[in-house]
Structure formats: structure tokens, C-alpha cells
Amino acid sequence: MAFAVSLLLVFHFPLPTNGATKLVEGVCKEAVDYATKGTLSYGSCLEALESDSRTRSASDLKDLAKIALQLALANATASKAYIDDLLKKNHTAAIEKCSFSYKFVVGSFWSALQELDEDIMTANYDVKIAGDDASACENELLSGGVKVPEISRRNNDVQLYSSIGFVITNKL
Numbered sequence: 001m002a003f004a005v006s007l008l009l010v011f012h013f014p015l016p017t018n019g020a021t022k023l024v025e026g027v028c029k030e031a032v033d034y035a036t037k038g039t040l041s042y043g044s045c046l047e048a049l050e051s052d053s054r055t056r057s058a059s060d061l062k063d064l065a066k067i068a069l070q071l072a073l074a075n076a077t078a079s080k081a082y083i084d085d086l087l088k089k090n091h092t093a094a095i096e097k098c099s100f101s102y103k104f105v106v107g108s109f110w111s112a113l114q115e116l117d118e119d120i121m122t123a124n125y126d127v128k129i130a131g132d133d134a135s136a137c138e139n140e141l142l143s144g145g146v147k148v149p150e151i152s153r154r155n156n157d158v159q160l161y162s163s164i165g166f167v168i169t170n171k172l
């Protein structure tokens, strides 16, 4: 009986949060504060970082930076492909400008990833610029009176990764 009770205690108490969880939670709290007010949810930040199984065993901020920027790059690359595909079907000036902006979004995340080991200040700058280029795309849609919710959603994803990347590289 005592044994059963102690087993219950072991399995029903939450596991202590490990170092990686604390790192991720800290970064996401700051990313929410850093992002333009109300644009980034804590939950979507956690979800984004935890979508990579390596996050659970990240041992320091450098590890987490690499994971976040790789996620950012893959995500933006897929979005660029989506926009280019859309452009083939529907040649609209605003979508063309978005395709152009995403060349820079992808390029900036790529550069930031290369610079992690060499030049953290440039990485920090590039990761911020990626967000500005997604904003440029969003503004083109707005000023062109073109509503493409899927592109707007993807612009928000860039902002999410840009904020996460900025917060992490700021600490390195």
C-alpha cells in the first residue's frame, strides 16, 4: 500500500522543469514584450520552439538560437515558395512585391544563422531586418487593397521568429 502511494506521488507530481524549459519560457516571455504590443502570443512562441524536438535538450542559448533560426529559415523558405506559386497563378503587383520582400526575409534568416558563430551583432541585426521585410510585404498588401490572409498569416510567422531570434541573439 505504501509502495502504491509513493508510486502515485512519483507519477502525479509534475516533473521539475528542466533547464531547456526555463530557457524557452524566458525567451518567449521576452519575445512577447519585445514584439509590437499584442501581436505575439506566448503560446505560439512556445509552440514554435517546441515544434523542434531538439528544443527539449537545448543546453544553452546558443543551441536554442541555432534551432530557432533554422526553424525561421525553413518556415520563411516555405512561405516564399507559397508566394511564388501564388504569383504564377495571379500576377498582382502587391504579391510580386511580397515575393521580392521574401527574398530578403529568407536571405536575412540565412545570414543570421551563418553569423551566429562569428558576428552576433550582425546576426541580431539581420534577424530584426527579416521582420521589417515581412512588414514591407504586409504594407504592400494593405496599400494595394489586396487581401491574402494566407500571406498575412505567414508575415506574422516571420514576425514571431524575428522576435524570438532578436531576443535570443541579444543575450548572446
Ligand SMILES: *[C@@H]1O[C@H](CO)[C@@H](O)[C@H](O)[C@H]1NC(C)=O
Binding pocket: 044, 047, 048, 074, 075, 078, 079, 157, 160
Ligand atoms: C511556420 O511557423 C508557424 C508558427 O510556428 C507555424 O504555425 C507554421 O505551420 C509554419 N509553417 C511551415 C510551413 O512550417
Ligand SMILES: *[C@@H]1O[C@H](CO)[C@@H](O)[C@H](O)[C@H]1NC(C)=O
Binding pocket: 090, 092, 146, 147, 148
Ligand atoms: C488575384 O488576387 C487578388 C488579390 O487576392 C484578387 O482580388 C483577385 O480576384 C485574384 N484574381 C484571380 C484571377 O484569382
